[in-house]
Amino acid sequence: VLASHSAAPAPVCQSQNYGTSVDFLASPAEAGKEAERDRKLMFVLHISGNFEDRQFT
Amino acid sequence: VNALANDEVGRYLNLHFVASFQKVGTFKLVNGQKQGGNVASYFCTPDGRVLSAVAGPVDAATLLREARWVVETAKLAGLDARGDEARLRRFWHKAHADRLKQESGMDVDALDVSQGKSALNTQGRVHLLLAAVPMVRIDQCYRLVFEHILGEKVSTAPVTQVTAAR
Numbered sequence: 001v002l003a004s005h006s007a008a009p010a011p012v013c014q015s016q017n018y019g020t021s022v023d024f025l026a027s028p029a030e031a032g033k034e035a036e037r038d039r040k041l042m043f044v045l046h047i048s049g050n051f052e053d054r055q056f057t
Numbered sequence: 058v059n060a061l062a063n064d065e066v067g068r069y070l071n072l073h074f075v076a077s078f079q080k081v082g083t084f085k086l087v088n089g090q091k092q093g094g095n096v097a098s099y100f101c102t103p104d105g106r107v108l109s110a111v112a113g114p115v116d117a118a119t120l121l122r123e124a125r126w127v128v129e130t131a132k133l134a135g136l137d138a139r140g141d142e143a144r145l146r147r148f149w150h151k152a153h154a155d156r157l158k159q160e161s162g163m164d165v166d167a168l169d170v171s172q173g174k175s176a177l178n179t180q181g182r183v184h185l186l187l188a189a190v191p192m193v194r195i196d197q198c199y200r201l202v203f204e205h206i207l208g209e210k211v212s213t214a215p216v217t218q219v220t221a222a223r
Contacts (some may be wrong), residue, residue, distance in 0.1 A: 015076075017067075019062065020061035020062050020067065021061060021062055021063060021064050021066060021067020021068070021070075021071075022061050022066070022067050022070045022071060022076050023071050023076060024076045024077055024078055025075060025076065025077045026077070027077055027079075028077045028079060028105065028195075030077065031075040031076060031077035032075075032103045032104060032105060033103075034075045035074070035075040035103035036103035036104070038075065040073055040074055040075050040103070041073060041074045041075075041100060041101065041102065041103070041108070041127065041128065041131060042074060042075055042076075042077070042100075042101040042102065042103050042105070043070055043074035043075070043076040043077070043098065043099070043100060043101070043124075044076075044077055044078070044079065044098075044099040044101055044105075044195060045061075045076070045077070045078040045079070045096065045097075045098055045099075046078070046079055046080075046081045046082075046096065046097040046098075046099065046199055046202075046203060047078060047079070047080055047081070047082070047094075047095075047096050048080070048081070048082035048083050048084045048094030048095055048096070048209065048212075049080065049082075049083060049084055049094055050080060050215075051078045051080065
């Protein structure tokens with residue numbers, strides 16, 4: 001199989017830590033795919049409020 | 058959520074897990090004071106089956122201990138089950154049943170567990186749930202955990218801010 005040198009790299013899921021020491025992906029679906037690919041487990045946090053805004057978490 | 062700011066917790070979770078979050082409830086801010094709200098942490102397979110969970114806020118040492126228990130138990134489960142799904146579920150049933158017996162003195166394999174159920178603490182109830190339905194999908198158990206174990210309502214409502222009149 002020949003791959004084009006000009007092909008764009010596969011998209012990488014962007015993680016953020018939201019003021020914690022843990023890298024979070026935006027959705028469990030993304031996390032599940034990445035966990036499967038990296039042979040890891042998945043950690044899912046269920047919260048009240050908005051994780052993105054510390055005032056509302 | 059404060060336990061997640063701990064560096065050791067972060068290193069361990071980032072090494073062994075891919076993390077995500079979901080808003081499942083809400084709370085009120087009354088004059089800047091939080092009323093209600095809670096948190097549940099789930100340790101799952103990549104396809105969303107719950108291996109273990111922590112209901113409610115805990116300190117860094119507790120969260121790290123649970124994460125390590127899940128990782129090590131998952132390794133042993135894989136070795137024991139050798140790809141047999143039923144064996145894997147039995148393994149996780151026994152793992153949670155053992156935790157329940159050690160930590161709460163309840164024998165889930167006894168004929169009647171209902172007597173001691175009300176005396177269980179939050180984490181004991183989580184182990185009882187996961188001994189009863191090991192590796193349950195997170196979408197099938199999160200409401201029970203949030204509403205019946207933590208006593209919160211699942212809600213899509215945004216956080217409301219209330220300022221009392223003076």
